[in-house]
Amino acid sequence: xxxxxxxxxxxxxxxxxxxxxxxxxxxxxxxxxxxxxxxxxxxxxxxxxxxxxxxxxxxxxxxxxxxxxxxxxxxxxxxxxxxxxxxxxxxxxxxxxxxxxxxxxxxxxxxxxxxxxxxxxxxxxxxxxxxxxxxxxxxxxxxxxxxxxxxxxxxxxxxxxxxxxxxxxxxxxxxxxxxxxxxxxxxxxxxxxxxxxxxxxxxxxxxxxxxxxxxxxxxxxxxxxxxxxxxxxxxxxxxxxxxxxxxxxxxxxxxxxxxxxxxxxxxxxxxxxxxxxxxxxxxxxxxxxxxxxxxxxxxxxxxxxxx
Numbered sequence: 075x076x077x078x079x080x081x082x083x084x085x086x087x088x089x090x091x092x093x094x095x096x097x098x099x100x101x102x103x104x105x106x107x108x109x110x111x112x113x114x115x116x117x118x119x120x121x122x123x124x125x126x127x128x129x130x131x132x133x134x135x136x137x138x139x140x141x142x143x144x145x146x147x148x149x150x151x152x153x154x155x156x157x158x159x160x161x162x163x164x165x166x167x168x169x170x171x172x173x174x175x176x177x178x179x180x181x182x183x184x185x186x187x188x189x190x191x192x193x194x195x196x197x198x199x200x201x202x203x204x205x206x207x208x209x210x211x212x213x214x215x216x217x218x219x220x221x222x223x224x225x226x227x228x229x230x231x232x233x234x235x236x237x238x239x240x241x242x243x244x245x246x247x248x249x250x251x252x253x254x255x256x257x258x259x260x261x262x263x264x265x266x267x268x269x270x271x272x273x274x275x276x277x278x279x280x281x282x283x284x285x286x287x288x289x290x291x292x293x294x295x296x297x298x299x300x301x302x303x304x305x306x307x308x309x310x311x312x313x314x315x316x317x318x319x320x321x322x323x324x325x326x327x328x329x330x331x332x333x334x335x336x337x338x339x340x341x342x343x344x345x346x347x348x349x350x351x352x353x354x355x356x357x358x359x360x361x362x363x364x365x366x367x368x369x370x371x372x373x374x375x376x377x378x379x380x381x
Contacts, residue, residue, distance in 0.1 A: 088308035089323075091301050096327035098297040099170035100335045101289045106162045108286025112268070112275025114293075115158035119265035121294035126258040129303065135252075138259050142247055146259050149247065153240025154264025157233055159271075164230035169338045172214050174328035175348040176230045178321075179211050182354075183238020199357055207354025213347030253306030261298065322352050 105114050129135075138146055165173050182204050211231070240260075247256045272279075325348050332338040 084308055084311040087304045091305045091308060092321070092323045092327055093331075094297045094301040094304075096174065096324045097331050097335075098293055099165070099174045099328045100332040100338075101293050101297070102162055102165045103170050103332070103336060105286045105289035105293060106166055108278075108282040109290055110275045110278035110282075111159060111162040111166070112271045113279030113282065114162050114286075114290055115155070116265065116268045116272050116275070117279070117287075117290045118294045118298060119154055119158060119261060119268055121291065122298035123258075123262040123265040125295055125299035126254075126261055126302070129299075130258055133254055133303075135255050135258050138247075138255075139250065145243060145246060147263060149240055149243040149256075150260040150263030151267055152236040152243065154260050155267040156236040157240065158264070158268070160229050160233035160236060164226050164233055167224070167226035168230050170332035170336065171325070171329035171338055171340050171348075172227075172344050173230050173233075174325045175214050175344065175351055176211055176227070177234045177237060178325045178348075178351055179207050179354075180234045180238035180241070182207055183235050184241040187239060187242045203354045203357030205354070206357060207351050210347045210350030210352075210354055213350055214344050254303055257302035257306065261302070322356060325352065 102114070109117060161173070161177070168176075185204065211234075244256050244260070247259075251259075329338075329340050329345070329348070333340065
């Protein structure tokens, strides 16, 4: 019974993260116009970093290893600083729902980098899934912009690319450090790297309305700080397949929250493209496991039939 209760707690934490991360997309739509792209990026990263650093002694967060300094810097730049700036800039013109769907394609970049830089094998399922997901992204983009891709959509695609770069960069770090420790390192480093940009966004930052500040505070403390803490807990207690599958819920939940919060009515083409993207990402991340399981079941069935 205790084991069952723990499983429920872990799943609740994972589903909570899904809602938090999905809610970030409409929250950005509220905060970015007031605080500005640079202002929101810095405020979100800085407050989240301070919150994680405050928790660090209680969570026994260890200092990073010196040999990982370059890797940590690269992960912080792509996954935190660049991602925040690009996503905030894109969502000034792209609705929250379509933005969440495009960003959901980030694992495709991770798979490509893992194959090229880390020597991971590209299988038929991963190549096919990548093609399906890319087609879905194209459908989403064209549903929003007609026959051409707008610059704002390209910026959101750029956000997906840098987020995809972040994940394989953290893989060596996660061999010796926890998810919470890596999040703390990269969040703090990302805030420091966004600091030089602040003069270009200062005027808009200081004149931002209370609603923008409230959304920024929410983004920093809930999806960023608390989200990473709960995600670390969920990943530590769930299988990779289960934790990954939970993330497939982020785009549909984001579309629903954007509809309730902002009144964004999703275009039929966006919903269709979103389903195609999710199908492709599932095929990339789970296809080999599903195919191998089917092969084993088929082999066992043939063996029993032969008897």
